[in-house]
Amino acid sequence: QIVHVNRAFIEITGYQVEDVMGHQPSLFKSGRHSPDFYEQMFRALNQEGEWSGEIWNRRKSGEIYPQWQTIRVIHDDQGRVSHYVAVFSDISAIKHSEHELAHLAHHDPLTDLPNRLLFTDRAEQALASAQIHKRGCALLMLDLDHFKIINDSLGHNVGDQLLKAVGERLQGLFGPGVTLARLGGDEFAVLAESCPQVVQAAALAQRIIDSMKQPFVFNGHQLFVSVSIGISLFPSDALSAEQLLRNADSALFKAKSSG
The missing domain is CATH 3.30.450.20 (PAS domain)
Structure with missing residues (x-):
């Protein structure tokens, strides 16, 4: 007592x-x-x-x-x-x-999207689950075209606003089972945990491209931004999260080089 x-x-x-x-x-x-x-x-x-x-x-x-x-x-x-x-x-x-620090360690401070660390972890978990349940996954790497021109001509503040707005617009496209992340700079990544066919990944990429057709408006400026996308599929292109990211990055580089 x-x-x-x-x-x-x-x-x-x-x-x-x-x-x-x-x-x-x-x-x-x-x-x-x-x-x-x-x-x-x-x-x-x-x-x-x-x-x-x-x-x-x-x-x-x-x-x-x-x-x-x-x-x-x-x-x-x-x-x-x-x-x-x-x-x-x-x-x-x-x-x-502790909770705030854990959040900051795993999220991008500008967009509050998962960062590369959390995205890689989720990709590893998704691939492990996909292997058990015999299903396919798709990883899409996105890069804004000519983002440097916007940053250099209108300033980093407008560039940051644009990145936040792009993140919000992309988030509006996806439902459960899809993870969106900002990996750094103007590079975003999308992980679709149930994407067994190439055509489904291509359709997802096309939805992303179409979503960027509407302009972004800041301080009276109408900004039109397009994206280049690289796609890597599990298990046909890669068997690990690291390899999936690397292959999507290579595909993105090829897409940008091809215009």
Whole structure:
């Protein structure tokens, strides 16, 4: 039973002293942990006299939040367990920062699309699944034509706005099972997880080309942008995500060279 709490406890949890005195700490249970979690905690307390770890508890408002908690066993003069002292800190802000950092590590900061790292990871997962289920995949590499001219003549700010707008327009074309990414510069990539035939990949590429026929308007400028596309298919062209990317890149280079 709880016999003492300090002011920081009240500030973090929202509970007043009279709310918790005489109650058990299970009052704060979040429901996120299994019985095994608590069994391991008490095993450590019984064997080592101490437990430290991350635990999710509930504030008085009902909000579930993460704590970093250390519990120590206190013994009396006869060596018997008399109290447990728990010291904890609210690590919600740290968790939020970790989530943001993980997002930033896997997404392009300009368009918020998956970056090359996340796209490659998804491609590897898609190919592994495709191998098991005996289905085909297509990887399309896109490059905006003459993007450098827009950047040089109208400035990088307009160039960035254009890249964001292209990303948004492309996102509007695809449903589930298709991943769109920005790999860097004016290069985008599309992974279609269920694309068994060449004609389906070609039709997807044509939809992308057609979507670019409408102008993009910024600061009174009407910008018309076309795209070059390179296509690589699994399993006919490549058996790994790395090879699929490389082959699509080669096909894109050939498409650009051919005008």
